[in-house]
Amino acid sequence: MQFIRVNTLKINPDVLKKRLEDKGVVLKETFLDYAFEVIKSPFSIGSTPEYLFGYYMPQSISSMIPPIVLNPKEQDFILDMCAAPGGKTTHLAQLMKNNGTIVAVEISKTRVKALKSNINRMGVLNTIIINADMRKYKDYLLKNEIFFDKILLDAPCSGNIIKDKDRNVSKEDIKYCSLRQKELIDIGIDLLKEGGELVYSTCSMEIEENEEVIRYILQKRDDVELIKINKDEFKGINVKSGYIEGTLRVFPPNEPFFIAKLRKI
């Protein structure tokens, strides 16, 4: 299944739809008025002039859910803790209509290049890119008392190993990912303003990387609570409740995803 997210910072979804359809692309509506499923395309959807103009982002429909759940407002101060290549950063900027501020942090120098290029291509103007390890960069933020209204933690996970490195995952990989995710979510809560909200997501199916991380943070800290996500918002997507009520799991044929929302109290 292939989907595109129309970049409403640059073009109206109906205008782009007509433009692609005139070139022979067959598109199907989704629960989002700015996202379409690509049913058929005579050419690669990642190499059209419209793509290069930044009119859309090819990405799974599941990966559009975390920014929607975070629900950024136009004046929000947002931290995107693991940002590259920027599918979700550019989506957040679009929802904020290029207002407010996003701090997009990415550890990998190579992946920062892709993040920069997507941000430029898509006309995003409200984002500061930081090439740093969140586990160290948090010290700078805390020392300067910089706290955020909303945080997206789209955590590195074993699903990325399968996709990026094209190999199977071992029990050790899952354990390693789970430990890193627990460390990152704890940092995320530290960096939230009181009443601020954090969305945690992974493209892994493993309980250790999903519900276990949420259970860990809810047990470890008494300044955080779970906000229940309404799964009925995502019509046409194979979304079910996670193993903790109020969390979400997306299942095949859609890209597997886990999404949870927390509030700092």
Ligand SMILES: C[S@@+](CC[C@H](N)C(=O)[O-])C[C@H]1O[C@@H](n2cnc3c(N)ncnc32)[C@H](O)[C@@H]1O
């Ligand atoms: C799942 S990917 C993020 C995808 C991205 N949110 C998007 O929608 O395009 C996870 C990213 O986190 C980065 N990362 C891993 N550990 C990190 C850390 N400690 N600090 C910042 N970024 C990190 C990885 O290099 C990778 O690019």
